[in-house]
Amino acid sequence: MSRYNAKVVEPKWQEAWDSAEVFKAIRDEAREKYYVLEMFPYPSGRIHMGHVRNYTMGDVVARYKSAQGFNVLHPMGWDAFGMPAENAAMQNNVHPGDWTYQNIADMRGQLKPMGLSIDWSREFATCDSEYYGQQQAMFIDMMGKDLVYRKNAMVNWDPVDMTVLANEQVEGGRGWRSGALVERKELTQWFFKISEFSEELLTALDGLSEWPEKVRTMQKNWIGKSQGLQFNFKTIGAPEGFEELEVYTTRPDTLFGASFAAISCDHPLAKALEANPDIAAFNQECRKLGATEEALETAEKKGYDTGLKVVHPFEAGWELPVYIANFVLMGYGTGAIFGCPAHDQRDLDFARKYDLVVTPVVCDEAQNPDTFSIGNEAYLGAGHIINSRFLDGLSIEGAKSEVNKRIAAMGLGEAKTNYRLRDWGVSRQRYWGCPIPVVHCDTCGVVPEKKENLPIELPKDVTFDRPGNPLDRHNIWRNCDCPSCGKPAQRETDTMDTFVDSSWYYARFTNAQAATPTVSADVDYWMNVDQYIGGVEHAILHLLYSRFFARAMNLTGHLPKAATEPFNALFTQGMVCHETYKDPDGNWLTPYEVKPVAGGYETDIGQPVEVGPSIKMSKSKKNVVDPDDIIDQYGADTARWFVMSDSPPERDVEWTASGADAAWKHLQRVWRLADEIAQSVDAGEIDAKAALALQKATHRAIEIVTDGIEGFAFNKSVAGLYQFTNTLAKSKADKATKIEAMKVMAQMMQPMTPHLAEEIWATMGGTGLVAQAAWPQVDPAMLVDDTVTLPIQVNGKRRDEIEVSADISKEELEKIVMANETVQRILDGNAPKKLIIVPGRIVNVVV
RNA sequence: GCCCGAGUGGCGGAAUGGUAGACGCGGUAGAUUCAAAAUCUACUGUCGAGAGACGUGCCGGUUCGAGUCCGGCCUCGGGUACCA
Numbered sequence: 043m044s045r046y047n048a049k050v051v052e053p054k055w056q057e058a059w060d061s062a063e064v065f066k067a068i069r070d071e072a073r074e075k076y077y078v079l080e081m082f083p084y085p086s087g088r089i090h091m092g093h094v095r096n097y098t099m100g101d102v103v104a105r106y107k108s109a110q111g112f113n114v115l116h117p118m119g120w121d122a123f124g125m126p127a128e129n130a131a132m133q134n135n136v137h138p139g140d141w142t143y144q145n146i147a148d149m150r151g152q153l154k155p156m157g158l159s160i161d162w163s164r165e166f167a168t169c170d171s172e173y174y175g176q177q178q179a180m181f182i183d184m185m186g187k188d189l190v191y192r193k194n195a196m197v198n199w200d201p202v203d204m205t206v207l208a209n210e211q212v213e214g215g216r217g218w219r220s221g222a223l224v225e226r227k228e229l230t231q232w233f234f235k236i237s238e239f240s241e242e243l244l245t246a247l248d249g250l251s252e253w254p255e256k257v258r259t260m261q262k263n264w265i266g267k268s269q270g271l272q273f274n275f276k277t278i279g280a281p282e283g284f285e286e287l288e289v290y291t292t293r294p295d296t297l298f299g300a301s302f303a304a305i306s307c308d309h310p311l312a313k314a315l316e317a318n319p320d321i322a323a324f325n326q327e328c329r330k331l332g333a334t335e336e337a338l339e340t341a342e343k344k345g346y347d348t349g350l351k352v353v354h355p356f357e358a359g360w361e362l363p364v365y366i367a368n369f370v371l372m373g374y375g376t377g378a379i380f381g382c383p384a385h386d387q388r389d390l391d392f393a394r395k396y397d398l399v400v401t402p403v404v405c406d407e408a409q410n411p412d413t414f415s416i417g418n419e420a421y422l423g424a425g426h427i428i429n430s431r432f433l434d435g436l437s438i439e440g441a442k443s444e445v446n447k448r449i450a451a452m453g454l455g456e457a458k459t460n461y462r463l464r465d466w467g468v469s470r471q472r473y474w475g476c477p478i479p480v481v482h483c484d485t486c487g488v489v490p491e492k493k494e495n496l497p498i499e500l501p502k503d504v505t506f507d508r509p510g511n512p513l514d515r516h517n518i519w520r521n522c523d524c525p526s527c528g529k530p531a532q533r534e535t536d537t538m539d540t541f542v543d544s545s546w547y548y549a550r551f552t553n554a555q556a557a558t559p560t561v562s563a564d565v566d567y568w569m570n571v572d573q574y575i576g577g578v579e580h581a582i583l584h585l586l587y588s589r590f591f592a593r594a595m596n597l598t599g600h601l602p603k604a605a606t607e608p609f610n611a612l613f614t615q616g617m618v619c620h621e622t623y624k625d626p627d628g629n630w631l632t633p634y635e636v637k638p639v640a641g642g643y644e645t646d647i648g649q650p651v652e653v654g655p656s657i658k659m660s661k662s663k664k665n666v667v668d669p670d671d672i673i674d675q676y677g678a679d680t681a682r683w684f685v686m687s688d689s690p691p692e693r694d695v696e697w698t699a700s701g702a703d704a705a706w707k708h709l710q711r712v713w714r715l716a717d718e719i720a721q722s723v724d725a726g727e728i729d730a731k732a733a734l735a736l737q738k739a740t741h742r743a744i745e746i747v748t749d750g751i752e753g754f755a756f757n758k759s760v761a762g763l764y765q766f767t768n769t770l771a772k773s774k775a776d777k778a779t780k781i782e783a784m785k786v787m788a789q790m791m792q793p794m795t796p797h798l799a800e801e802i803w804a805t806m807g808g809t810g811l812v813a814q815a816a817w818p819q820v821d822p823a824m825l826v827d828d829t830v831t832l833p834i835q836v837n838g839k840r841r842d843e844i845e846v847s848a849d850i851s852k853e854e855l856e857k858i859v860m861a862n863e864t865v866q867r868i869l870d871g872n873a874p875k876k877l878i879i880v881p882g883r884i885v886n887v888v889v
Numbered sequence: 890g891c892c893c894g895a896g897u898g899g900c901g902g903a904a905u906g907g908u909a910g911a912c913g914c915g916g917u918a919g920a921u922u923c924a925a926a927a928u929c930u931a932c933u934g935u936c937g938a939g940a941g942a943c944g945u946g947c948c949g950g951u952u953c954g955a956g957u958c959c960g961g962c963c964u965c966g967g968g969u970a971c972c973a
Contacts, residue, residue, distance in 0.1 A: 084973050208971040263892050313941035335969050339890040688901045744907045832906040838954040840908045884907040
């Protein structure tokens, strides 16, 4: 018996595919295309199980679609800019570029042996100047279409390192390196006008029928459309220029329940009041809260009474105090609100703390309006208006429109639709990113670079011995000629958010070497991505930015109108999780640095290990496991088979080492079976019944495996293949029938275990490569069974089962059921109340 | 805090509102072997001798019938705009 040796077999077939250029995607208008794309990886240096799972899923789809006759595009690239490269530069004194390209080489070296059906000729990294130069060209085009602007925005500022920090680099309000308390600081930064597309991005979600509902819901909530009222309060005692305070509210119906007004610490009025040292100090304290929404929302609600008042618009003598409050966001609405504590939990918490009036103005229909009062929980439900003069008795909706009408008539404001979605700040004060291609000229102001000067390449000679952006202190690079007047000028030193890089890479893959961002013949043919696959963690930012960018590319002539929604179908796979470990000093440990002991883990030097929850594998938490061991030990097919088994693709998986061995055993078994069949000799009479049974099982397997792949339930396809293997192993059918069955097995296994499938295909005498064979077709006649097993329930509980012919009549079935011993015993002479028959499924006797 | 998910045997998981636990791991017993590995066969949710009872995170509801639908919770995970 010949043995299956993955180490020999896998490279052999990979070479065969390469030399036949099986996976090279060639534009061919005569053929229908299919574009499969997995979210490209960040080149951290090692592939992990998440990558293996993600790229195997994409590969299964790509190979399956190819077998169905589509002209498949399945490319790969690298999301190569970003912070880790700069961190490595600081820690290990390596250049971010060298570090990144070395990582790419390492990871490519790990990916290629997996036998993925990728067209590697289209590979690029976003840090290639050929790529980011085209991105700069599009930035300039977007400036031309007025999609880009500058404004002030907040960043995390480390006052010791004198540098901008990412949110991730702020831990408990302190800078991760310096330990200094982080402040919010205003900087002039570049923005894309994504908010101009709020409505469009929202309504277009309805057309994304092949996206998961949860992703569309998350994006909808993120865009956050709200109908409200924007109006002015008259102020009393405010500095000059602040005679009015403009607020935005989604609850104008609760205006008579107002008990205070509140402004953000970044509101112009709050800043104007900073002459008062107490207010300056309070504002400063608020700014130390950090810049994230989470930090602001979970912080204890605090306010400072400015002493100013605003006048209620419907009652001249009614004055409300004006607070500066740490929970009011400058970035949403007008940065000022009125608080109605009875019907907003945050406002209520605030009012209880500062002892403000709480007047209910919406009454629960189930309550008595005279006694309805608010405890420590705001009332958010439906009801009618009370305590509100001319609004009393109205519904919430009725009151809203009445208030809007009166405010508009008084000339104080108007109804307004607001969106939570903010413009996309793309400025990063960092080196390892795409330089923003503009020049600052004393004469001409801010001007775009000339396209013929692109790419504006990053200078190589930089150092990371000091914090901050090396571009800022690289005077040779910074100094340039103004593209407009030719006089000496200075380059912009901000680079772009890496989300920009990943917002159009899918389009670049359609012609990765072009001298323009895209080529219309190629985007026209290959776009859209038919199946996009990636993690749910990208449900909002990456996917929303990509949807915006595709629209911007359409407006600047780089994508056709048909590609403004670039991803036809989206599948979000679950994450690969692992426990986290910390040593007694609180440093993260990798799973390789801990060893199991009774009751837990300890370090190499015997220190106790604190075990944390199982969470998304990430470099920063060090809970990453290498798939290399499995690939080395068992081969790529085993690794691929293993990650497709068991867990449904959309679910998170917890990495465990057991099970890989089982996958390997199964593949060995299939090979052994194929080998036995090839060497077998028919003896005696041919068993026609067994042959038919095997043929039927084959077609049932085709149905299960096909449905599994179509439905992104690869684990069910795998289970079906296990079952089919068991059937085939036990079959008494003749050799020819078994060979046919085994050939179908090879075709069905090909997307998941392509190397073994080729080997079996060749052994069974298949023509050509199984990678190029057509997908097997189900013969519906082979799926029909003569008899069917029906469970019999009594009162919904299963009591017995009967075997009946598949086309039995209802009357006949009733007779059989009533004659059934178990039913008779339970009925005990009584007549049944009801008999429910679901044809082919179940019988339920109701007593 | 807010938004979005998930929760089923010892474990990974299966189940158009219709036999809960397919398939795999692990376990037990047996065959084979000088012995072992490998392989093959059978059994394997819990309780119970059995009939049967109980079982899908918790509480309640709809239904002839609920893991599945509805309401209210709990726990865990993802996102929260400078991690990618």
